[in-house]
Amino acid sequence: MVRIADFALERYFARWEFAVEHVACASDVEGWSMAELLELADDETRAMWSDLRLGYTESTGHPLLRREIASLYESLEADDVLVFAGAEEAIFCLFMTQVREGDHVTVTWPGYQSLYEVARSAGARVSLHALREDDGWSLDVDRLIASFRPETRFVVVNAPHQPTGMLPTVGEWRRLAAACTDAGVRLVADEVYRFLEHDGAETLPAGADLDERNISIGVMSKSFAMAGLRIGWLATRDRSVLDACARLKDYTTICSAAPSEVLALIGLRARERVLARSRDIVSANLALLDAWFERRSNAFSWVRPRGGSTAFPRLVSSGPAGGSAARFCARLVESTGVLLMPSSTFGFGDAHVRMGLGRTDLPAALGKLEEVLDG
Ligand SMILES: Cc1ncc(COP(=O)(O)O)c(C=O)c1O
Structure with a gap:
């Protein structure tokens, strides 16, 4: 159980x-709406939509969809992407497969509960890294780095952050990523609100681009405004992580809904x-x-x-x-x-x-x- x-x-x-x-x-x-989205289709995706057969799909995700998702990153290819039913399934499979009893995981907080609860359930000791309203909900990178322990395996940061709207500067983000690399800690970047930066704030470099062991989490639900597709993904150059997750996914959803994959492709091509x-x-x-x-x-x-x-x-x-x-x-x-x-x-x-x-x-x-x- x-x-x-x-x-x-x-x-x-x-x-x-x-x-x-x-x-x-x-x-x-x-x-x-479906009608508005389908108007954005190009010739190829329009044909994919009208000729679509409702069979099972490739369990890693449609190759064209994975290629399109990979193009959101600087250094990734289609094989560095694994598609899931929303970010939620991606988070579940990631922590269930990667966390071992006794691992230490630090997670920004308040935050999306599964980012720490799944790791806890898998036996990790979790530290919640509180964001402080007095600091304007900013990320205190020094305090976060100081919290690393020898047994810390993951630092999980959601940025832009839900619910506070925290967004580090590019400099702070790079400093955190470099400290993670130095300490042998993997950075898990929940980037489901990426591309929704306010007031000219820069889009952060994706976590997965900053170190080959880092993991980025993305989804169609938030910035792309298509939550009903239930299409999300993990992106990392560490294919052993994706392989382990794919083996657990065989027990969760097996593969994505065929219509959702095509619609996500249309949305991403028209991003x-x-x-x-x-x-x-x-x-x-x-x-x-x-x-x-x-x-x-x-x-x-x-x-x-x-x-x-x-x-x-x-x-x-x-x-x-x-x-x-x-x-x-x-x-x-x-x-x-x-x-x-x-x-x-x-x-x-x-x-x-x-x-x-x-x-x-x-x-x-x-x-x-x-x-x-x-x-
Ligand atoms: C930070 C964060 N990560 C992941 C998710 C999960 O996204 P989805 O429900 O589309 O799977 C959410 C949803 O609210 C979220 O806020």
Whole structure:
């Protein structure tokens, strides 16, 4: 029997996501419609779509899809990519196959629970590397490097980071990667929000490009706004990692859904347009939130995210929403159908909420939130 703690965020969504009017805490970007996506197909992918047969697919992923994914990296080829059902399956297979009893793993926190829970369940000793609001949720690279131990095998960093929007500078990122290489520690870079950098911040070099032992995690769900495809991947030049993961994948999904592979290929080939749409949605919401939080500074304290499609404001304790984020979120969803996510879902106190920047109904959700604050 696999012993693993409940995934609090997914349990929260299981209760609420499809029962509310406004999911104002989603981390994905508003999904593409099939009709709009198919309009982006080129001759080859249009034919692949119309002639598609619904058989099993290659368990490593369609060769053209893997080639397209590899082109997101500087130094990778198609064989350095293994396709999964979302980033979630990739994370599961990675830690289940790579972590041994007693290994030490450090993971940025608050964060996506599977990035540490799967390793824990596989017997690792996990250190949560807390990001600090007082530091503007920045990555304290020196503190992170100082936390390495002789038995540290993986450092897991999600950047751009969910929920805080943390994004290191390219210099900080390279310094961390170099320290990992020197210490023989593998850097696992969860890059599912890559390409969603705000205010001209540079896209970080991919983890997998910085050392051949590093591992990058990617997905179609977030920056590419196609969560329903359930297509994600691991990318690394260390093929022994991919080989081990492929052997576990034989017991999870075996191979990807054939329609999803073709649609992901269409989306990735048209990535400039796909990403431009996501950035437009996110930057419009960010501008709206800047003004909104300024007006509502009695209720929320706002650290502007540097990247990604979420933010993590704090409820001012003496303000109209203060006291307990969990209680406020419960009151909000019951009375208005607007869903925010309390920080308790991340095991990170009870003063913050996650907000999503990727949905086009955010203005309507903020209007209802305002009514509750005023009511
Ligand atoms: C940091 C991070 N990694 C991985 C995932 C998993 O992505 P998916 O649900 O598309 O598999 C998420 C989803 O929220 C995430 O926020």
